[in-house]
Amino acid sequence: SQTIHQWPATLVQPVGSPLSLECTVEGTSNPNLYWYRQAAGRGLQLLFYSVGIGQISSEVPQNLSASRPQDRQFILSSKKLLLSDSGFYLCALNGQGSEQYFGPGTRLTVT
């Protein structure tokens, strides 16, 4: 069965600092991968998705970027964090249909 790992689980960073969140998956090959953000009191917002190595689509203009250097690795980055980047970041992959399976998440607090 497929497994999604996210690292780190929690992170506290000052404004203006860089960011790197990692998502790795097991038990599947060539998945579609997704980054979502869940801000306090708000729903899930799709940030990026990837259908393969080096292929990234951005859904929302912002100071975040994503990369997919390997088939089972998806990275979310920022050069300079903003307070508004705080939230719960979730990585997901597609199932056999259009359902998605989510990782455990990373709680980011920007101070």
Added chain:
Amino acid sequence: AQSVTQLDSHVSVSEGTPVLLRCNYSSSYSPSLFWYVQHPNKGLQLLLKYTSAATLVKGINGFEAEFKKSETSFHLTKPSAHMSDAAEYFCVVSPRSNDYKLSFGAGTTVTVRA
């Protein structure tokens, strides 16, 4: 275009009583529909999915949902609530075309009273 409306932002039930979470959807296509559960500081877990087979869908942990096309609804039920059911629940719609874009409802927070 597709959208989801969860009719209740918060539902409170007593342990052992039924739970009903209401969801209405709109979709230009014949949709796939899902319910997810999220416990605090955890990822979303798929409870069940509807993909055009039986209209009554059974999921994990005793949950089930009924797809009613005429009412554009996909309500989630459980006959007897357990304390562990306290969580946030999301109704989600996806067009049958396997588009990558899921549309999430705003969520319903369930509280279970002892």
